[in-house]
Amino acid sequence: xxxxxxxxxxxxxxxxxxxxxxxxxxxxxxxxxxxxxxxxxxxxxxxxxxxxxxxxxxxxxxxxxxxxxxxxxxxxxxxxxxxxxxxxxxxxxxxxxxxxxxxxxxxxxxxxxxxxxxxxxxxxxxxxxxxxxxxxxxxxxxxxxxxxxxxxxxxxxxxxxxxxxxxxxxxxxxxxxxxxxxxxxxxxxxxxxxxxxxxxxxxxxxxxxxxxxxxxxxxxxxxxxx
Amino acid sequence: xxxxxxxxxxxxxxxxxxxxxxxxxxxxxxxxxxxxxxxxxxxxxxxxxxxxxxxxxxxxxxxxxxxxxxxxxxxxxxxxxxxxxxxxxxxxxxxxxxxxxxxxxxxxxxxxxxxxxxxxxxxxxxxxxxxxxxxxxxxxxxxxxxxxxxxxxxxxxxxxxxxxxxxxxxxxxxxxxxxxxxxxxxxxxxxxxxxxxxxxxxxxxxxxxxxxxxxxxxxxxxxxxx
Amino acid sequence: xxxxxxxxxxxxxxxxxxxxxxxxxxxxxxxxxxxxxxxxxxxxxxxxxxxxxxxxxxxxxxxxxxxxxxxxxxxxxxxxxxxxxxxxxxxxxxxxxxxxxxxxxxxxxxxxxxxxxxxxxxxxxxxxxxxxxxxxxxxxxxxxxxxxxxxxxxxxxxxxxxxxxxxxxxxxxxxxxxxxxxxxxxxxxxxxxxxxxxxxxxxxxxxxxxxxxxxxxxxxxxxxxx
Amino acid sequence: xxxxxxxxxxxxxxxxxxxxxxxxxxxxxxxxxxxxxxxxxxxxxxxxxxxxxxxxxxxxxxxxxxxxxxxxxxxxxxxxxxxxxxxxxxxxxxxxxxxxxxxxxxxxxxxxxxxxxxxxxxxxxxxxxxxxxxxxxxxxxxxxxxxxxxxxxxxxxxxxxxxxxxxxxxxxxxxxxxxxxxxxxxxxxxxxxxxxxxxxxxxxxxxxxxxxxxxxxxxxxxxxxx
Numbered sequence: 001x002x003x004x005x006x007x008x009x010x011x012x013x014x015x016x017x018x019x020x021x022x023x024x025x026x027x028x029x030x031x032x033x034x035x036x037x038x039x040x041x042x043x044x045x046x047x048x049x050x051x052x053x054x055x056x057x058x059x060x061x062x063x064x065x066x067x068x069x070x071x072x073x074x075x076x077x078x079x080x081x082x083x084x085x086x087x088x089x090x091x092x093x094x095x096x097x098x099x100x101x102x103x104x105x106x107x108x109x110x111x112x113x114x115x116x117x118x119x120x121x122x123x124x125x126x127x128x129x130x131x132x133x134x135x136x137x138x139x140x141x142x143x144x145x146x147x148x149x150x151x152x153x154x155x156x157x158x159x160x161x162x163x164x165x166x167x168x169x170x171x172x173x174x175x176x177x178x179x180x181x182x183x184x185x186x187x188x189x190x191x192x193x194x195x196x197x198x199x200x201x202x203x204x205x206x207x208x209x210x211x212x213x214x215x216x217x218x219x220x221x222x223x224x225x226x
Numbered sequence: 227x228x229x230x231x232x233x234x235x236x237x238x239x240x241x242x243x244x245x246x247x248x249x250x251x252x253x254x255x256x257x258x259x260x261x262x263x264x265x266x267x268x269x270x271x272x273x274x275x276x277x278x279x280x281x282x283x284x285x286x287x288x289x290x291x292x293x294x295x296x297x298x299x300x301x302x303x304x305x306x307x308x309x310x311x312x313x314x315x316x317x318x319x320x321x322x323x324x325x326x327x328x329x330x331x332x333x334x335x336x337x338x339x340x341x342x343x344x345x346x347x348x349x350x351x352x353x354x355x356x357x358x359x360x361x362x363x364x365x366x367x368x369x370x371x372x373x374x375x376x377x378x379x380x381x382x383x384x385x386x387x388x389x390x391x392x393x394x395x396x397x398x399x400x401x402x403x404x405x406x407x408x409x410x411x412x413x414x415x416x417x418x419x420x421x422x423x424x425x426x427x428x429x430x431x432x433x434x435x436x437x438x439x440x441x442x443x444x445x446x447x448x449x450x451x452x
Numbered sequence: 453x454x455x456x457x458x459x460x461x462x463x464x465x466x467x468x469x470x471x472x473x474x475x476x477x478x479x480x481x482x483x484x485x486x487x488x489x490x491x492x493x494x495x496x497x498x499x500x501x502x503x504x505x506x507x508x509x510x511x512x513x514x515x516x517x518x519x520x521x522x523x524x525x526x527x528x529x530x531x532x533x534x535x536x537x538x539x540x541x542x543x544x545x546x547x548x549x550x551x552x553x554x555x556x557x558x559x560x561x562x563x564x565x566x567x568x569x570x571x572x573x574x575x576x577x578x579x580x581x582x583x584x585x586x587x588x589x590x591x592x593x594x595x596x597x598x599x600x601x602x603x604x605x606x607x608x609x610x611x612x613x614x615x616x617x618x619x620x621x622x623x624x625x626x627x628x629x630x631x632x633x634x635x636x637x638x639x640x641x642x643x644x645x646x647x648x649x650x651x652x653x654x655x656x657x658x659x660x661x662x663x664x665x666x667x668x669x670x671x672x673x674x675x676x677x678x
Numbered sequence: 679x680x681x682x683x684x685x686x687x688x689x690x691x692x693x694x695x696x697x698x699x700x701x702x703x704x705x706x707x708x709x710x711x712x713x714x715x716x717x718x719x720x721x722x723x724x725x726x727x728x729x730x731x732x733x734x735x736x737x738x739x740x741x742x743x744x745x746x747x748x749x750x751x752x753x754x755x756x757x758x759x760x761x762x763x764x765x766x767x768x769x770x771x772x773x774x775x776x777x778x779x780x781x782x783x784x785x786x787x788x789x790x791x792x793x794x795x796x797x798x799x800x801x802x803x804x805x806x807x808x809x810x811x812x813x814x815x816x817x818x819x820x821x822x823x824x825x826x827x828x829x830x831x832x833x834x835x836x837x838x839x840x841x842x843x844x845x846x847x848x849x850x851x852x853x854x855x856x857x858x859x860x861x862x863x864x865x866x867x868x869x870x871x872x873x874x875x876x877x878x879x880x881x882x883x884x885x886x887x888x889x890x891x892x893x894x895x896x897x898x899x900x901x902x903x904x
Contacts, residue, residue: 022478026248026409027402028443029345048443074444099345101409105416108342110424116560118588118614119481119551135430136344137437161426162344176479183478183553189420190557193645193871198562200613204587211589217480217500218526252700252861253854254895255797274895300896325797327861331868334794336876361882362796363889387878388796419645419871474704568786570814570840571707571777628705635704635779642783645871650788652839656813663815669706669726670752 005070008034008043008171009056015175019098020051022179030098031076034171035086037093040064042086046073077136084142085167089150094171096178099163102185106130107158113188116197120184121205122212125153128181133160141165153209156181231296234260234269234397235282241401245324246277248405256324257302260397261312263319266290268312272299303362310368311393315376320397322404325389328411332356333384339414342423346410347431348438351379354407359386367391379435382407457522460486460495460623461508467627471550472503474631482550483528486623487538489545492516494538498525529588536594537619541602546623548630551615554637558582559610565640568649572636573657574664577605580633585612593617605661608633683748686712686721686849687734693853698729700857702778709754712849713764713771718742720764724751755814762820763845767828772849774856777841780863784808785836791866794875798862799883800890803831806859811838819843831887834859 015032019025028051033044043059060071066083068075076082082095106113106128113128115121120128131148134140145165148157155177156166164181168174191197200208241258245251254277259270269285286297292309294301302308308321332339332354339354341347346354357374360366371391374383381403382392390407394400417423426434467484471477480503485496495511512523518535520527528534534547558565558580565580567573572580583600586592597617600609607629608618616633620626643649652660693710697703706729711722721737738749744761746753754760760773784791784806791806793799798806809826812818823843826835833855834844842859846852869875878886 027405029406029409046444077441099343099409099413101413101416104343104413105420108413108417108423109421111421116613117551117556133424133426133430135433161342161424179479180481183481183551187551187553187556187560189416190553190641191560193419194557194641195561195563197560198585198613200585204585207587215529218498253857255858255861272896303893325795325861325865327865327868330795330865331872334865334869334875335873337873359876359878359882361885387794387876415868415872568839569777569782631705632707635707635777639777639779639782639786642779642867643786646783646867647787647789649786650811650839652811656811659813667755670724 002036004039005036005041005043005061006056008036009059009061012043012045012059012171013054013056015171016045016051016054018175018179019096022182024098024100024178024182025051026099030100031078031082031096032171032175033076033079033082033095035093036061041069042082044079044082045076046071047075047077049073078141080137080139081141081145081165084139085145085165088142088146089167091169092167094168094174096166096168096171096174097163098178098182100178100182100185102189103128103156103158103164103182104162105189106185107160107162107164110160112158113185114197115200115205116191117184117187118200118208119180120188121200121208123177123180124156124184125209126202126205128154128156128158128184131157131159131165133162228262230265231262231267231269231287232282234262235285235287238269238271238285238397239280239282241397242271242277242280244401244405245322248408250324250326250404250408251277252325256326257304257308257322258397258401259302259305259308259321261319262287267295268308270305270308271302272297273302275299304367306363306365307367307371307391310365311371311391314368314372315393317395318393320394320400322392322394322397322400323389324404324408326404326408326411328415329354329382329384329390329408330388331415332411333386333388333390336386338384339411340423341426341431342417343410343413344426344434345406346414347426347434349403349406350382350410351435352428352431354380354382354384354410357383357385357391359388454488456491457488457493457495457513458508460488461511461513464495464497464511464623465506465508467623468497468503468506470627470631471548474634476550476552476630476634477503478551482552483530483534483548484623484627485528485531485534485547487545488513493521494534496531496534497528498523499527499529501525530593532589532591533593533597533617536591537597537617540594540598541619543621544619546620546626548618548620548623548626549615550630550634552630552634552637554641555580555608555610555616555634556614557641558637559612559614559616562612564610565637566649567652567657568643569636569639570652570660571632572640573652573660575629575632576608576636577661578654578657580606580608580610580636583609583611583617585614680714682717683714683719683721683739684734686714687737687739690721690723690737690849691732691734693849694723694729694732696853696857697774697776700860702776702856702860703729704777708776708778709756709760709774710849710853711754711757711760711773714739715771719747720760722757722760723754724749725754727751756819758815758817759819759823759843762817763823763843766820766824767845769847770845772846772852774844774846774849774852775841776856776860778856778860778863780867781806781834781836781842781860782840783867784863785838785840785842788838790836791863792875793878793883794869795862795865796878796886797858798866799878799886801855801858802834802862803887804880804883806832806834806836806862809835809837809843811840
């Protein structure tokens with residue numbers, strides 16, 4: 001298939017290592033996908049395969065209904081949710097799903113994560129929202145993600161009793177959101193079990209978010225090895 | 227001895243690395259065994275040997291009364307419990323024991339882990355049950371495991387004041403259950419110390435469990451390196 | 453540029469590995485800088501670059517107003533805060549900023565860390581103080597750091613709702629303070645969620661601090677590889 | 679010097695890696711020593727040197743008053759406490775000191791760790807006792823350790839507001855006690871913050887302890903690489 005698909009197979013396989021590095025996943029419970037730009041296709045993790053065994057060659061290419069187009073393995077059992085997001089949100093180029101522990105604890109309690117941290121204001125623009133309970137197997141999870149994130153600043157949603165879905169312009173951005181979501185969820189948990197977290201004023205959250213989205217990082221991406 | 231035993235020595239020695247990787251064990255406190263299919267034998271860790279020092283050649287082969295059949299070292303001090311499970315539950319091909327911290331905290335409190343997570347419904351079919359207090363040295367631990375898990379969906383039991391035993395069709399399945407048990411126990415702990423975890427409706431638990439047991443993963447196991 | 457700058461590029465790049473090793477940072481959220489002795493210059497991490505990708509060659513040299521003097525990349529978004537500290541505190545040779553989880557939880561609650569540990573008395577001379585809330589983008593963060601740490605024994609300040617800044621005679625000293633700050637913050641959190649931490653008498657804190665500052669370690673630094 | 683000293687230099691240097699592996703130490707805050715059998719000497723870590731930089735050649739040999747006999751570096755600032763223990767407890771061949779987080783949290787609260795775990799009964803024979811507050815610099819810490827552990831089953835003492843000291847027949851045994859102490863302290867903390875830990879009956883603790891001291895492990899130590 002095309003060079004673009006080959007490149008994304010490599011990217012998606014490699015990005016799963018970040019889920020492992022940041023301790024967001026146990027056994028095989030988490031997955032990354034990327035949209036193939038300009039085509040109704042996505043590249044996603046195969047189902048139930050160990051992170052150690054992921055290679056560009058065993059990634060699965062599906063259409064945006066989740067039907068396998070290329071690959072010998074069954075795609076992630078979360079493929080329908082990824083596909084729904086790509087169909088409904090044309091600007092999304094990457095989706096990540098994890099059951100990272102602290103974020104999932106908030107999800108188990110059915111609570112959004114309130115914004116007590118400047119880093120959360122930067123990345124998420126305020127609270128990280130809770131989404132509905134939804135059963136796997138149809139479009140319910142995808143609908144829940146899209147309904148919660150549409151028009152919301154946050155690239156992460158806590159699906160009730162389930163875990164985290166994040167979106168991004170690219171798969172790497174979605175992975176970053178998954179990493180930062182767990183980091184924020186952990187610090188917020190530690191703050192609540194410690195004492196009384198102090199709110200940040202809404203106007204300060206707005207100001208932090210606006211600045212971070214425009215100023216942080218390199219305007220032109222440096223030549224980095226990943 | 228047979229090729230099958232040689233293969234299982236390798237598998238059992240290697241699987242202990244997963245206990246280390248997922249931080250389920252300290253020093254030498256955890257062990258994996260596998261039944262030798264079609265024979266009244268099992269392969270198990272030697273007692274008190276560091277995980278770094280486990281090799282196919284120092285695994286111990288015992289009969290299902292725990293008597294050493296092959297090997298220079300004394301078998302795990304938990305051998306009697308493993309053996310009892312294999313005698314009583316003919317479908318079990320692997321047994322794992324750990325004192326993984328979060329799961330053992332639930333065990334220390336004498337509490338089953340209630341089901342607040344879809345991943346727990348998937349893997350354990352509902353709560354992870356608490357078993358009795360039992361002293362080591364006879365069949366009491368084995369009896370407690372079998373009494374608790376017989377007819378239960380969960381492949382994991384929390385033995386009171388002690389730790390976790392898991393079972394599986396294979397040793398690898400039992401290791402997966404041990405990894406997921408700690409992951410679930412951790413998230414459930416984090417949820418309870420955070421707020422009020424929301425229950426999942428019993429019919430939703432049933433539906434998640436039924437689907438996961440039938441749909442997840444690859445129908446034919448992919449050629450993976452482990 | 454000078455040998456001194458070349459040496460500090462190497463030191464600053466390498467010290468970021470300690471932030472990773474001690475789990476003080478997620479993604480790119482933390483930075484180290486060093487003052488160039490005897491010159492109005494500092495060496496600092498580039499903004500938004502992964503820790504894996506840091507090299508002596510991509511560190512950024514700025515003047516003490518934060519203006520880039522040497523380097524192809526934009527400097528850390530926290531450069532203004534580092535620069536303010538170097539301008540205001542001439543004995544400071546290194547500055548570190550992290551959002552390490554436990555320390556940031558104390559910061560989110562707007563609380564100083566009380567001194568219940570002899571190690572905290574040793575390193576910080578008592579409580580680790582809370583600083584003000586300050587928005588990024590001008591001198592407010594720098595002013596808050598300097599106002600809190602001037603005349604205080606502690607080389608670490610918890611900036612409210614934000615994270616940790618530490619100072620040191622050298623960049624390595626500031627990194628050590630960041631590592632010990634998180635270690636102390638963690639133990640203090642664990643103690644508070646466990647029971648009633650016992651205070652240390654002020655005169656004992658004074659005695660511990662005086663001894664540690666004078667006696668600990670090697671009088672002449674041993675030839676170590678870092 | 680003698681072969682015995684050379685061997686112990688190697689052992690002591692290497693055992694520090696276990697403190698790092700089990701996350702018991704931050705920066706340079708923890709140390710291991712071994713008595714030289716049959717001589718009034720001990721081998722101990724140098725003060726303030728990174729774990730990465732420990733080599734057989736930079737270990738320090740002291741007499742049992744803590745005076746350096748061999749070595750270019752100053753010995754650990756805890757040398758006086760180690761030396762006091764060796765003078766007072768002739769059967770002790772190894773001493774370890776850490777500020778491991780969970781155990782030190784119990785120490786900060788001035789509480790012994792009650793016995794809710796069979797693994798704790800096995801290794802410690804019941805509760806892990808709290809010792810007195812003591813300032814560094816004389817014999818007070820050593821006296822507190824010896825007063826608490828003499829006639830006690832536990833090889834670990836929680837020194838109030840400070841950290842853990844463990845003893846063993848060998849340095850390796852003392853390191854094992856330090857690892858297991860933190861593991862037990864963590865699980866006990868998690869159990870208390872979760873619910874109501876169930877006590878183990880004193881006669882069951884006695885029975886577990888008696889069995890473990892006599893039956894566990896290999897009668898003759900297997901040829902292991904460490």
